[in-house]
Amino acid sequence: MKKAIKLTLAVALLMGSTSLFAQKFGRINTQEIIMAMPETKTMQTNMEAYGxxxxxxxxxxxxxxxxxxQDYQKNYNTLTDMAKEMKEKELQDLQGRIQExxxxxxxxxxxxxxxxLAPIIEKAKNAIDKISAAGGYLVVFDTSTGSLAYFDEATLTDISADVRKELGITETPAAK
Incomplete structure:
Protein backbone atom coordinates (compact mmCIF):
# COMPACT_ATOMS: atom_id res chain seq x y z
CA MET A 1 0.00 0.00 0.00
CA LYS A 2 2.77 2.43 0.92
CA LYS A 3 4.66 1.55 -2.27
CA ALA A 4 1.56 2.23 -4.34
CA ILE A 5 1.08 5.64 -2.72
CA LYS A 6 4.75 6.52 -3.16
CA LEU A 7 4.71 5.35 -6.78
CA THR A 8 1.57 7.36 -7.51
CA LEU A 9 3.06 10.47 -5.98
CA ALA A 10 6.38 9.96 -7.79
CA VAL A 11 4.63 9.62 -11.15
CA ALA A 12 2.57 12.73 -10.42
CA LEU A 13 5.73 14.67 -9.55
CA LEU A 14 7.45 13.52 -12.74
CA MET A 15 4.54 14.74 -14.82
CA GLY A 16 5.60 18.26 -13.98
CA SER A 17 4.81 20.71 -11.28
CA THR A 18 2.24 22.59 -13.37
CA SER A 19 0.18 19.49 -14.01
CA LEU A 20 0.50 18.39 -10.38
CA PHE A 21 -1.38 21.43 -9.14
CA ALA A 22 -4.20 20.75 -11.60
CA GLN A 23 -4.84 17.31 -10.08
CA LYS A 24 -7.41 16.68 -7.36
CA PHE A 25 -6.50 14.70 -4.26
CA GLY A 26 -9.04 13.54 -1.70
CA ARG A 27 -9.09 11.92 1.68
CA ILE A 28 -11.57 9.76 3.51
CA ASN A 29 -11.76 7.82 6.74
CA THR A 30 -13.19 4.54 5.46
CA GLN A 31 -13.46 3.04 8.92
CA GLU A 32 -15.61 5.94 10.09
CA ILE A 33 -17.86 5.58 7.04
CA ILE A 34 -18.28 1.83 7.52
CA MET A 35 -19.06 2.24 11.23
CA ALA A 36 -21.77 4.81 10.38
CA MET A 37 -23.54 2.58 7.86
CA PRO A 38 -26.87 1.11 9.05
CA GLU A 39 -25.76 -2.29 7.74
CA THR A 40 -22.89 -2.26 10.23
CA LYS A 41 -25.26 -1.68 13.13
CA THR A 42 -27.39 -4.61 11.95
CA MET A 43 -24.27 -6.78 11.62
CA GLN A 44 -23.19 -5.86 15.16
CA THR A 45 -26.62 -6.81 16.53
CA ASN A 46 -26.44 -10.15 14.71
CA MET A 47 -22.91 -10.78 15.98
CA GLU A 48 -23.94 -10.00 19.57
CA ALA A 49 -26.77 -12.54 19.32
CA TYR A 50 -24.43 -15.11 17.78
CA GLY A 51 -21.83 -14.46 20.47
CA GLN A 70 -18.57 -31.87 42.44
CA ASP A 71 -20.19 -35.31 42.28
CA TYR A 72 -16.73 -36.85 41.87
CA GLN A 73 -15.37 -34.94 44.87
CA LYS A 74 -18.43 -35.77 47.02
CA ASN A 75 -18.22 -39.50 46.28
CA TYR A 76 -14.42 -39.74 46.11
CA ASN A 77 -14.05 -41.80 49.31
CA THR A 78 -16.71 -44.32 48.29
CA LEU A 79 -15.53 -44.91 44.73
CA THR A 80 -13.36 -47.85 43.77
CA ASP A 81 -10.02 -47.15 42.11
CA MET A 82 -11.43 -48.19 38.75
CA ALA A 83 -14.49 -45.92 39.19
CA LYS A 84 -12.20 -43.01 40.20
CA GLU A 85 -10.08 -43.57 37.12
CA MET A 86 -13.15 -43.65 34.87
CA LYS A 87 -14.59 -40.48 36.43
CA GLU A 88 -11.23 -38.68 36.08
CA LYS A 89 -11.03 -39.74 32.44
CA GLU A 90 -14.60 -38.54 31.86
CA LEU A 91 -13.77 -35.16 33.45
CA GLN A 92 -10.62 -34.80 31.35
CA ASP A 93 -12.52 -35.66 28.17
CA LEU A 94 -15.25 -33.15 29.00
CA GLN A 95 -12.70 -30.45 29.75
CA GLY A 96 -10.96 -31.20 26.44
CA ARG A 97 -14.29 -30.93 24.57
CA ILE A 98 -14.97 -27.57 26.23
CA GLN A 99 -11.57 -26.24 25.16
CA GLU A 100 -11.99 -27.58 21.63
CA LEU A 117 -18.68 -7.45 6.92
CA ALA A 118 -17.52 -8.21 3.35
CA PRO A 119 -20.65 -6.88 1.56
CA ILE A 120 -20.65 -3.77 3.77
CA ILE A 121 -17.04 -3.01 2.86
CA GLU A 122 -17.83 -3.66 -0.81
CA LYS A 123 -20.80 -1.26 -0.71
CA ALA A 124 -18.67 1.47 0.90
CA LYS A 125 -15.87 0.89 -1.62
CA ASN A 126 -18.30 1.15 -4.54
CA ALA A 127 -19.66 4.44 -3.17
CA ILE A 128 -16.13 5.81 -2.70
CA ASP A 129 -15.22 4.75 -6.25
CA LYS A 130 -18.36 6.37 -7.64
CA ILE A 131 -17.84 9.67 -5.78
CA SER A 132 -14.11 9.74 -6.59
CA ALA A 133 -14.69 9.17 -10.30
CA ALA A 134 -17.54 11.68 -10.46
CA GLY A 135 -15.43 14.27 -8.63
CA GLY A 136 -12.43 13.76 -10.89
CA TYR A 137 -10.05 12.84 -8.06
CA LEU A 138 -6.68 11.49 -9.09
CA VAL A 139 -6.00 9.92 -5.69
CA VAL A 140 -8.11 9.50 -2.54
CA PHE A 141 -6.17 8.69 0.61
CA ASP A 142 -7.72 6.52 3.32
CA THR A 143 -6.74 8.23 6.57
CA SER A 144 -8.06 5.34 8.71
CA THR A 145 -5.20 3.06 7.67
CA GLY A 146 -2.51 5.36 9.00
CA SER A 147 -0.37 4.59 5.98
CA LEU A 148 0.59 8.20 5.36
CA ALA A 149 3.55 9.63 7.19
CA TYR A 150 2.54 13.20 6.36
CA PHE A 151 -0.04 15.06 4.35
CA ASP A 152 -1.29 18.60 4.33
CA GLU A 153 -5.00 18.35 5.12
CA ALA A 154 -5.63 21.77 3.59
CA THR A 155 -4.64 20.44 0.14
CA LEU A 156 -6.91 17.41 0.31
CA THR A 157 -10.66 17.46 -0.09
CA ASP A 158 -12.61 15.33 2.39
CA ILE A 159 -15.17 13.41 0.35
CA SER A 160 -16.80 11.76 3.40
CA ALA A 161 -19.94 13.92 3.20
CA ASP A 162 -20.55 12.93 -0.42
CA VAL A 163 -19.96 9.24 0.31
CA ARG A 164 -22.27 9.44 3.35
CA LYS A 165 -24.94 10.99 1.10
CA GLU A 166 -24.41 8.25 -1.52
CA LEU A 167 -24.85 5.57 1.16
CA GLY A 168 -27.87 7.30 2.71
CA ILE A 169 -26.14 7.97 6.04
CA THR A 170 -27.88 10.93 7.66
CA GLU A 171 -26.22 11.14 11.06
CA THR A 172 -23.06 13.19 11.41
CA PRO A 173 -19.89 11.71 12.90
CA ALA A 174 -19.07 12.42 16.54
CA ALA A 175 -16.62 15.25 17.08
CA LYS A 176 -13.07 14.10 17.71
Whole structure:
Protein backbone atom coordinates (compact mmCIF):
# COMPACT_ATOMS: atom_id res chain seq x y z
CA MET A 1 0.00 0.00 0.00
CA LYS A 2 2.77 2.43 0.92
CA LYS A 3 4.66 1.55 -2.27
CA ALA A 4 1.56 2.23 -4.34
CA ILE A 5 1.08 5.64 -2.72
CA LYS A 6 4.75 6.52 -3.16
CA LEU A 7 4.71 5.35 -6.78
CA THR A 8 1.57 7.36 -7.51
CA LEU A 9 3.06 10.47 -5.98
CA ALA A 10 6.38 9.96 -7.79
CA VAL A 11 4.63 9.62 -11.15
CA ALA A 12 2.57 12.73 -10.42
CA LEU A 13 5.73 14.67 -9.55
CA LEU A 14 7.45 13.52 -12.74
CA MET A 15 4.54 14.74 -14.82
CA GLY A 16 5.60 18.26 -13.98
CA SER A 17 4.81 20.71 -11.28
CA THR A 18 2.24 22.59 -13.37
CA SER A 19 0.18 19.49 -14.01
CA LEU A 20 0.50 18.39 -10.38
CA PHE A 21 -1.38 21.43 -9.14
CA ALA A 22 -4.20 20.75 -11.60
CA GLN A 23 -4.84 17.31 -10.08
CA LYS A 24 -7.41 16.68 -7.36
CA PHE A 25 -6.50 14.70 -4.26
CA GLY A 26 -9.04 13.54 -1.70
CA ARG A 27 -9.09 11.92 1.68
CA ILE A 28 -11.57 9.76 3.51
CA ASN A 29 -11.76 7.82 6.74
CA THR A 30 -13.19 4.54 5.46
CA GLN A 31 -13.46 3.04 8.92
CA GLU A 32 -15.61 5.94 10.09
CA ILE A 33 -17.86 5.58 7.04
CA ILE A 34 -18.28 1.83 7.52
CA MET A 35 -19.06 2.24 11.23
CA ALA A 36 -21.77 4.81 10.38
CA MET A 37 -23.54 2.58 7.86
CA PRO A 38 -26.87 1.11 9.05
CA GLU A 39 -25.76 -2.29 7.74
CA THR A 40 -22.89 -2.26 10.23
CA LYS A 41 -25.26 -1.68 13.13
CA THR A 42 -27.39 -4.61 11.95
CA MET A 43 -24.27 -6.78 11.62
CA GLN A 44 -23.19 -5.86 15.16
CA THR A 45 -26.62 -6.81 16.53
CA ASN A 46 -26.44 -10.15 14.71
CA MET A 47 -22.91 -10.78 15.98
CA GLU A 48 -23.94 -10.00 19.57
CA ALA A 49 -26.77 -12.54 19.32
CA TYR A 50 -24.43 -15.11 17.78
CA GLY A 51 -21.83 -14.46 20.47
CA UNK A 52 -24.43 -14.88 23.22
CA UNK A 53 -25.52 -18.20 21.73
CA UNK A 54 -21.92 -19.42 21.75
CA UNK A 55 -21.38 -18.17 25.30
CA UNK A 56 -24.57 -19.93 26.46
CA UNK A 57 -23.31 -23.21 24.98
CA UNK A 58 -19.95 -22.81 26.72
CA UNK A 59 -21.66 -22.03 30.04
CA UNK A 60 -23.90 -25.11 29.67
CA UNK A 61 -20.86 -27.29 29.09
CA UNK A 62 -19.06 -25.68 32.04
CA UNK A 63 -22.06 -26.29 34.34
CA UNK A 64 -22.07 -29.95 33.27
CA UNK A 65 -18.35 -30.20 34.04
CA UNK A 66 -18.73 -28.52 37.43
CA UNK A 67 -21.66 -30.77 38.37
CA UNK A 68 -19.72 -33.91 37.47
CA UNK A 69 -16.62 -32.65 39.26
CA GLN A 70 -18.57 -31.87 42.44
CA ASP A 71 -20.19 -35.31 42.28
CA TYR A 72 -16.73 -36.85 41.87
CA GLN A 73 -15.37 -34.94 44.87
CA LYS A 74 -18.43 -35.77 47.02
CA ASN A 75 -18.22 -39.50 46.28
CA TYR A 76 -14.42 -39.74 46.11
CA ASN A 77 -14.05 -41.80 49.31
CA THR A 78 -16.71 -44.32 48.29
CA LEU A 79 -15.53 -44.91 44.73
CA THR A 80 -13.36 -47.85 43.77
CA ASP A 81 -10.02 -47.15 42.11
CA MET A 82 -11.43 -48.19 38.75
CA ALA A 83 -14.49 -45.92 39.19
CA LYS A 84 -12.20 -43.01 40.20
CA GLU A 85 -10.08 -43.57 37.12
CA MET A 86 -13.15 -43.65 34.87
CA LYS A 87 -14.59 -40.48 36.43
CA GLU A 88 -11.23 -38.68 36.08
CA LYS A 89 -11.03 -39.74 32.44
CA GLU A 90 -14.60 -38.54 31.86
CA LEU A 91 -13.77 -35.16 33.45
CA GLN A 92 -10.62 -34.80 31.35
CA ASP A 93 -12.52 -35.66 28.17
CA LEU A 94 -15.25 -33.15 29.00
CA GLN A 95 -12.70 -30.45 29.75
CA GLY A 96 -10.96 -31.20 26.44
CA ARG A 97 -14.29 -30.93 24.57
CA ILE A 98 -14.97 -27.57 26.23
CA GLN A 99 -11.57 -26.24 25.16
CA GLU A 100 -11.99 -27.58 21.63
CA UNK A 101 -15.45 -26.04 21.40
CA UNK A 102 -14.13 -22.67 22.58
CA UNK A 103 -11.39 -22.71 19.93
CA UNK A 104 -13.75 -23.70 17.13
CA UNK A 105 -16.37 -21.21 18.31
CA UNK A 106 -13.83 -18.40 18.19
CA UNK A 107 -12.89 -19.35 14.62
CA UNK A 108 -16.54 -19.60 13.57
CA UNK A 109 -17.30 -16.23 15.18
CA UNK A 110 -14.48 -14.58 13.21
CA UNK A 111 -15.56 -16.32 10.00
CA UNK A 112 -19.18 -15.18 10.42
CA UNK A 113 -18.06 -11.62 11.18
CA UNK A 114 -15.93 -11.56 8.03
CA UNK A 115 -18.81 -12.95 5.94
CA UNK A 116 -21.21 -10.28 7.23
CA LEU A 117 -18.68 -7.45 6.92
CA ALA A 118 -17.52 -8.21 3.35
CA PRO A 119 -20.65 -6.88 1.56
CA ILE A 120 -20.65 -3.77 3.77
CA ILE A 121 -17.04 -3.01 2.86
CA GLU A 122 -17.83 -3.66 -0.81
CA LYS A 123 -20.80 -1.26 -0.71
CA ALA A 124 -18.67 1.47 0.90
CA LYS A 125 -15.87 0.89 -1.62
CA ASN A 126 -18.30 1.15 -4.54
CA ALA A 127 -19.66 4.44 -3.17
CA ILE A 128 -16.13 5.81 -2.70
CA ASP A 129 -15.22 4.75 -6.25
CA LYS A 130 -18.36 6.37 -7.64
CA ILE A 131 -17.84 9.67 -5.78
CA SER A 132 -14.11 9.74 -6.59
CA ALA A 133 -14.69 9.17 -10.30
CA ALA A 134 -17.54 11.68 -10.46
CA GLY A 135 -15.43 14.27 -8.63
CA GLY A 136 -12.43 13.76 -10.89
CA TYR A 137 -10.05 12.84 -8.06
CA LEU A 138 -6.68 11.49 -9.09
CA VAL A 139 -6.00 9.92 -5.69
CA VAL A 140 -8.11 9.50 -2.54
CA PHE A 141 -6.17 8.69 0.61
CA ASP A 142 -7.72 6.52 3.32
CA THR A 143 -6.74 8.23 6.57
CA SER A 144 -8.06 5.34 8.71
CA THR A 145 -5.20 3.06 7.67
CA GLY A 146 -2.51 5.36 9.00
CA SER A 147 -0.37 4.59 5.98
CA LEU A 148 0.59 8.20 5.36
CA ALA A 149 3.55 9.63 7.19
CA TYR A 150 2.54 13.20 6.36
CA PHE A 151 -0.04 15.06 4.35
CA ASP A 152 -1.29 18.60 4.33
CA GLU A 153 -5.00 18.35 5.12
CA ALA A 154 -5.63 21.77 3.59
CA THR A 155 -4.64 20.44 0.14
CA LEU A 156 -6.91 17.41 0.31
CA THR A 157 -10.66 17.46 -0.09
CA ASP A 158 -12.61 15.33 2.39
CA ILE A 159 -15.17 13.41 0.35
CA SER A 160 -16.80 11.76 3.40
CA ALA A 161 -19.94 13.92 3.20
CA ASP A 162 -20.55 12.93 -0.42
CA VAL A 163 -19.96 9.24 0.31
CA ARG A 164 -22.27 9.44 3.35
CA LYS A 165 -24.94 10.99 1.10
CA GLU A 166 -24.41 8.25 -1.52
CA LEU A 167 -24.85 5.57 1.16
CA GLY A 168 -27.87 7.30 2.71
CA ILE A 169 -26.14 7.97 6.04
CA THR A 170 -27.88 10.93 7.66
CA GLU A 171 -26.22 11.14 11.06
CA THR A 172 -23.06 13.19 11.41
CA PRO A 173 -19.89 11.71 12.90
CA ALA A 174 -19.07 12.42 16.54
CA ALA A 175 -16.62 15.25 17.08
CA LYS A 176 -13.07 14.10 17.71
Missing amino acids: KEIQDNIETMQVEFNTKY FQGRAQQEYQKKQNEL
